[in-house]
Amino acid sequence: QVQLVESGGGSVQAGGSLRLSCAASGGRLLNRFMAWFRQAPGKEREAVAAINFGTSTTWYGISVKGRFNISGNAANNTVNLQMNSLKPEDTAMYYCAAGLSGAWDSAAAWRDWGRGTQVTVSS
Numbered sequence: 678q679v680q681l682v683e684s685g686g687g688s689v690q691a692g693g694s695l696r697l698s699c700a701a702s703g704g705r706l707l708n709r710f711m712a713w714f715r716q717a718p719g720k721e722r723e724a725v726a727a728i729n730f731g732t733s734t735t736w737y738g739i740s741v742k743g744r745f746n747i748s749g750n751a752a753n754n755t756v757n758l759q760m761n762s763l764k765p766e767d768t769a770m771y772y773c774a775a776g777l778s779g780a781w782d783s784a785a786a787w788r789d790w791g792r793g794t795q796v797t798v799s800s
Contacts, residue, residue: 679704679754679789681773686794693798694761699773699791701754710777711749711756714784715769715796724782725771726758736781741767763798771796 685697701708712727727736730751737745741760749756756773776788 681791683791683794688797697758699756708775712774713758715771717769722784727781
């Protein structure tokens with residue numbers, strides 16, 4: 678089992694930026710994949726971005742592509758999400774995930790989750 682703790686959320690104006698961080702601990706193996714999801718009230722949990730540390734491959738949800746950037750350090754089990762040009766529709770609880778076994782953009786494919794960090798973007 679991996680324990681994940683997110684940080685960096687807050688309230689910003691539209692067009693602003695935030696940088697989220699996630700630190701993972703525990704587990705027998707280094708995490709090869711980590712991801713960020715988000716969920717707004719009344720909506721499904723949405724895939725935001727993921728990274729494959731082994732191949733340096735990244736994936737992004739259509740709604741954030743070109744605005745967000747995921748990075749991290751597999752050796753330290755950390756992942757970051759740089760969010761730029763934020764929009765009110767980006768408002769959500771953002772969750773860090775690890776332990777992939779399936780399609781990256783499916784929340785059900787991830788084994789370990791943090792408790793989330795709130796991001797609020799005002800117009």
